[in-house]
Amino acid sequence: MRKTRKCAFCGKEFTCNSGSQKYCSEHCAEAAKAQRKKKQQDFIKAVEPAIDIASQEYLTFSKAAILMGCTRQYVYKLVNEGKLTASRISSRMAFIRKTDIEQMLAGNPYHRVLPGSSTNKASKKSSTPSSSLSSEKGNNHGVESALKFSEPLEYISGEDVMAIYKVKKSWLYASAKRNDIPMCKIAGKNYYSRKHMDELFGVTAEIEALTEWLTTKGAETLYSTTKESLRTQAYRRHIPTKREYGKTYYSKKHLDELFRPDLKASDAYCTTAEAAEKYGMTRSNICVIIKKEKITKIKVGVQNLIVKEELEKVMAERLAQFGSYRVQ
Structure with a gap:
């Protein structure tokens, strides 16, 4: 009895003639072969730029972006900010040395910075050894965070934080963990440093007013x-x-x-769309007339408000002179 299998390309069931048959027809076999070949070609196309970059010392902005794994615009930003050195050869050609990229990365090691804190590596090294804290494994995070600061901190409970700063419980926990806020646990409740919560969630005097x-x-x-x-x-x-x-x-x-809702509600002003509807013209024609006749307009958001009195006067003059409102 012959066995039935699913085609490895189209997925249809077929009766196989031999134990090694994978495809239901020659068409599927050829299509699968072409697909494998295309994948190989795509892989080679993707790898070739990286291979070329590995053997080059001077890179264009596009190749530097591929090497760093970012966009070309971000490379331009690094150069404009002076963080990365580039050499201009002509008005349309500039190069970046691979060694300059390595120096930039080596000179900016990643480190987490607490909001409002000025801790450095020396203060971290002078902290209490971890052996003395091994007995309180559940409170390691809060105690280690508190040891980074020499000044005494005032702590408030999580419920007080949510009530004072009007934040959700999930947002409080995520923000405290992300910003490494000093905290401690007492009787199963989390307490957070009020100073750091003020810096993280507090508002300025201008906003508070x-x-x-x-x-x-x-x-x-x-x-x-x-x-x-x-x-x-x-x-x-x-x-x-x-x-x-x-x-x-x-x-x-x-x-x-x-x-400016007061100007929009005023009868002394009208929008470009209202003027176009009133005089039976397009918005483009109204804009041309405003520019040509130097009619006063006020920018409100994305709209232009036109002084009705000036517009009506100009339109009356155009009607008397040309017999119509149209742009001449």
Whole structure:
């Protein structure tokens, strides 16, 4: 009785004629062979740049990015900041020495820095030997963190941290571990250094003085914007933000200065779209007229507000002179 197998290429069941048959037809066998050959060629294409780089001392920015495992733009950033040395040969050609990359990496060893701390290697070496702490294995992390600081620290419980700084429990644990916040365990509860929590979660005096805050949804509704645009504007214009219980809040005062809802609600101004609809023109034509006639406009967010009085006066003159509003 002949055995049935699944084709190694298409997955269909077939009756095999011999014990070594893997494919249901010659077509599948040829297709599988072509696929193996393509994988080999792709592997060679991927390895060739690395092999070439290994034998070169002077690298272009693209090859330096491949060697470092980053993007070419990041290599340009390192050069502009003076962290990496590059030599310009012409207006369109520059090279980086492999030895300069190795020197840059050797001169910047990785080390974790606590927020607001200025500990160095000498202070770490002078800490208490780990043998004296072996009896308290459960508290090693908190005790070792506390030994890095010579000054006495004030500790508060995790519940107090969540109440004071308005953070979630999961966010508290993750942030404390990530930033190596000094902590200790008493009666099964975690206590954290108040000084370091102030530096990590505390707000500045400027932000603390603000009284009106808007959630993301509230800002989207009030200013007719999107979440992505709101985040971009807040980043570019340095709008104060704060985070409470996993939600982001934006300063209403600064958003009002950016989006100017008072001007939008005023009858003295109109947008480009409103002017185009009123005079039966395109937005491009309105923009050309504004630029040509030097009509006053105010930039509000991503929109331009036009002074209605000046626009109506210009449009009336164009109608009397040319018989239409169109751009001549």
